[in-house]
Amino acid sequence: MADSSAVHWHPSAAYLYVLHLDGPALAWEYLRRNPEYRLAWQHHRHRPQHEAQRWGLRLLEDPTRDARDAHPDWFPDPSSVVQVYPDADPTADALPFQLWCFPGRKHLTHDGKRLVLTTQLVDHMLRMAISPALEDGMAYAYAVRAGCQLRERWRAIEAELAVLDAANARRAAITTNRPSRAAMLHMRTLQALDGTLAGASQRGVAEVLFGITAVAERWYDDSDLRAQVRRLIRRGQTLMAGGYHRLL
Numbered sequence: 001m002a003d004s005s006a007v008h009w010h011p012s013a014a015y016l017y018v019l020h021l022d023g024p025a026l027a028w029e030y031l032r033r034n035p036e037y038r039l040a041w042q043h044h045r046h047r048p049q050h051e052a053q054r055w056g057l058r059l060l061e062d063p064t065r066d067a068r069d070a071h072p073d074w075f076p077d078p079s080s081v082v083q084v085y086p087d088a089d090p091t092a093d094a095l096p097f098q099l100w101c102f103p104g105r106k107h108l109t110h111d112g113k114r115l116v117l118t119t120q121l122v123d124h125m126l127r128m129a130i131s132p133a134l135e136d137g138m139a140y141a142y143a144v145r146a147g148c149q150l151r152e153r154w155r156a157i158e159a160e161l162a163v164l165d166a167a168n169a170r171r172a173a174i175t176t177n178r179p180s181r182a183a184m185l186h187m188r189t190l191q192a193l194d195g196t197l198a199g200a201s202q203r204g205v206a207e208v209l210f211g212i213t214a215v216a217e218r219w220y221d222d223s224d225l226r227a228q229v230r231r232l233i234r235r236g237q238t239l240m241a242g243g244y245h246r247l248l
Contacts, residue, residue: 009194010208017068018187019179022125024078025067026186027244031055032063032070033193034240056245058111071107071118077129078248079156083143085131090139097140102126103167121167126160192229193236202229 008014018029031037037055041063044051052060058073077083087094100106104119104126117128134140142161144154188209195205206215206229218225239247 015187019183023247027247028072030239030244038063082128086134087139087141094139096137189236192232
């Protein structure tokens with residue numbers, strides 16, 4: 001039974017970082033709240049590959065770390081992950097691969113097969129899967145998986161590379177974009193989900209999200225506020241229980 005006195009989910013300011021997370025990072029925020037996943041981490045943390053693929057991961061990640069610090073290695077790779085390989089036939093003007101020249105705060109993970117680079121570009125997360133055959137200073141190429149979704153995969157990678165090019169062009173002047181309505185919805189959904197997991201009632205969740213005065217005036221059977229809170233909680237539970245795969 002969750003502790004109904006827990007109030008860690010009350011301050012909305014604690015969720016502001018959610019407004020600038022991309023799909024894979026949001027997926028992690030929902031997965032790490034899953035009670036079954038948290039148990040799996042406790043029981044299998046020393047055998048991370050044994051249980052990981054059940055959750056769509058290559059390695060289990062610590063659920064106490066939020067998306068600002070955790071860098072889960074999803075399986076299979078999300079479409080936005082940029083695959084980097086040596087260029088077998090480089091031209092004279094080919095650029096050399098220089099890992100530490102990529103902008104942003106970098107995190108490196110080795111999953112046993114390749115190096116995964118995650119770099120934080122203010123309000124965007126760029127992820128690269130680097131071939132073990134690629135060494136610093138070698139000419140490199142980007143790869144796209146073949147298949148019926150080739151065009152969609154290329155568009156996703158093209159968008160990531162455009163962000164990288166923009167960051168390289170204006171390293172000192174990267175600005176934060178205004179949060180989208182979808183981002184605001186995820187922020188409220190996660191807060192409502194945390195309230196439910198902490199044992200709060202639907203009315204208690206509503207009072208934290210919308211204020212005691214609004215609830216006193218608008219909380220009655222079939223009210224729009226009551227329906228909105230129910231939708232937020234149901235949405236959060238669905239995403240936590242496996243719907244997070246759609247965010248990848």
